[in-house]
Amino acid sequence: LAKTTQPISMDSYEGQEVNITCSHNNIATNDYITWYQQFPSQGPRFIIQGYKTKVTNEVASLFIPADRKSSTLSLPRVSLSDTAVYYCLVDFSGYSTLTFGKGTMLLVSP
Amino acid sequence: DTAVSQTPKYLVTQMGNDKSIKCEQNLGHDTMYWYKQDSKKFLKIMFSYNNKELIINETVPNRFSPKSPDKAHLNLHINSLELGDSAVYFCASSQQQGAGGTIYFGEGSWLTVV
Numbered sequence: 001l002a003k004t005t006q007p008i009s010m011d012s013y014e015g016q017e018v019n020i021t022c023s024h025n026n027i028a029t030n031d032y033i034t035w036y037q038q039f040p041s042q043g044p045r046f047i048i049q050g051y052k053t054k055v056t057n058e059v060a061s062l063f064i065p066a067d068r069k070s071s072t073l074s075l076p077r078v079s080l081s082d083t084a085v086y087y088c089l090v091d092f093s094g095y096s097t098l099t100f101g102k103g104t105m106l107l108v109s110p
Numbered sequence: 111d112t113a114v115s116q117t118p119k120y121l122v123t124q125m126g127n128d129k130s131i132k133c134e135q136n137l138g139h140d141t142m143y144w145y146k147q148d149s150k151k152f153l154k155i156m157f158s159y160n161n162k163e164l165i166i167n168e169t170v171p172n173r174f175s176p177k178s179p180d181k182a183h184l185n186l187h188i189n190s191l192e193l194g195d196s197a198v199y200f201c202a203s204s205q206q207q208g209a210g211g212t213i214y215f216g217e218g219s220w221l222t223v224v
Contacts, residue, residue: 034212034213036213038153041217041218042217042218043114043200043202043215043216043217043218044153044200044213044215045214045215046212046213046214049212085151087153089213100145100152100153100154101152101153102150102151102152103151103153
């Protein structure tokens with residue numbers, strides 16, 4: 001079963017740039033890569049989505065190498081409020097792979 | 111206006127009871143989902159409906175039965191509740207399934223079975 005792999009946790013300080021990498025070796029041609037953020041006691045919310053190369057929005061950037069077997073979510077100048085769990089979701093071909101996995105717990109300290 | 115709303119937010123019940131969680135989305139989306147997030151924080155899909163038709167039915171006990179009266183609603187009914195059913199259940203929706211459809215989640219329903 002295709003899946004994604006992310007670090008379980010990361011620590012950072014306010015003002016730093018944080019890069020979270022997700023591995024998705026079995027990604028298929030039609031699949032997109034989407035990142036979600038989840039705060040405690042809330043549902044996940046969309047951050048950014050991409051297919052290849054680089055995508056940037058007001059919140060984050062997403063870097064995808066040519067082989068698309070991994071992706072990196074980049075959060076510039078994090079603040080305390082960025083402390084959350086970040087999930088990488090690859091829309092694998094085949095419906096049964098909409099499982100988010102454990103995500104990466106990012107802790108931002110003062 | 112909440113895009114995806116689910117009720118109740120908290121539910122404490124005894125083993126063996128039957129309970130339902132309701133979900134409604136006002137985004138006009140065609141696809142709705144139920145996810146389960148357990149204590150280990152895995153967020154697993156349980157069901158997916160597209161235009162009221164069941165699309166995904168993961169390995170879920172048949173005590174769990176989704177019902178979609180229309181494409182804006184997807185309710186989850188659970189029979190004979192067990193301790194292991196304690197988890198957070200998220201309803202979600204998207205305009206499309208696959209091909210980059212963004213999933214919008216509700217706030218979650220915290221189910222505790224005692």
